[in-house]
Amino acid sequence: MGKIIKIVSNRYTVYSEGQSYDAIAMGKLRLQDRPVVGDEVEFELIEEQYCIQKILKRRNQLYRPAISNVDQAMIVMSAVEPDFSNILVDRLIFLISYNDIEPVIVITKMDLIDETNEINQYIEDYKKSGYKVICTGFGDDLTELKETLKDKVTVLAGQSGVGKSSLLNRLDKRFSLQTQEISKALGRGKHTTRHTELYQVAGGWLADTPGFSSLDFSRIDSKLLIEKLKDFRVDDSCRFNDCQHINEPDCAVKRGVEDGTVSSLRYKNYLDVVPLCNQRKEWEL
16 A cells, blocks of 8 residues: 655656655546545556556545645745735635645744734734644744644645745755745746645655645535634534524624624635635636
8 A cells, every 4th residue: 555645647656665656547447536646545566567456535635736635734825925815814724624624824934024014913813713823934943843744744735936845945955846036027926836746744744736826616515614614613502503604693603703702804704705615716816
């Protein structure tokens, strides 16, 4: 048994017991979903060629980017260049949490702002809601980040230009991943990652991926989304069991917003996302 750690065209790299193997997918896999990075698979050597015979049951799956069996997603945002966007962070939180993946917020370039910046208020808001937030700047120690990665399969998410590839290089210089200057004209970075690949980092697996250039909510059921968000897990209960926390009377979440126990920022962004659910419309980053 092994784990698919890289896919380029129809060639698969499978990792098993400390070694990597080039493999192909057997034709019978057409009866299953197409293999994706992160899949646990059964493979064997047949006539000098390693062949993937079976994809084991997935714990979860993201479709864009295509990756499975993910423990957590690091939402990497920069304090500046490009500017921090709590709307983007929250939409990524919603999408990630829906797929039973734990969101971790990583904010880079914190050395370029001071304590009066409004980002600090957002950080406190996320922490109060129970989200893990890691702040880093140029030259900062990455011990907390490395401890968070240990024994986990982690995917990176966030805008281009926020420093995802640079962060990988700081975690492990062997990557030598390509980094690019921020495009001043566009106010955002250029895509540098061309395929999804899992890297061994800090005792875990970390995926840098070309996905998340747009967010697709078409596969999300808004009624199920409510159950996935830790923000809306309040001690009190709503009058209706199927309450969506929008227009229903006697809603515990809306009471929480009023008394400050539920983030008003996250609630507003939730209301904006609900109309996108089950709709064939993508939201561009």
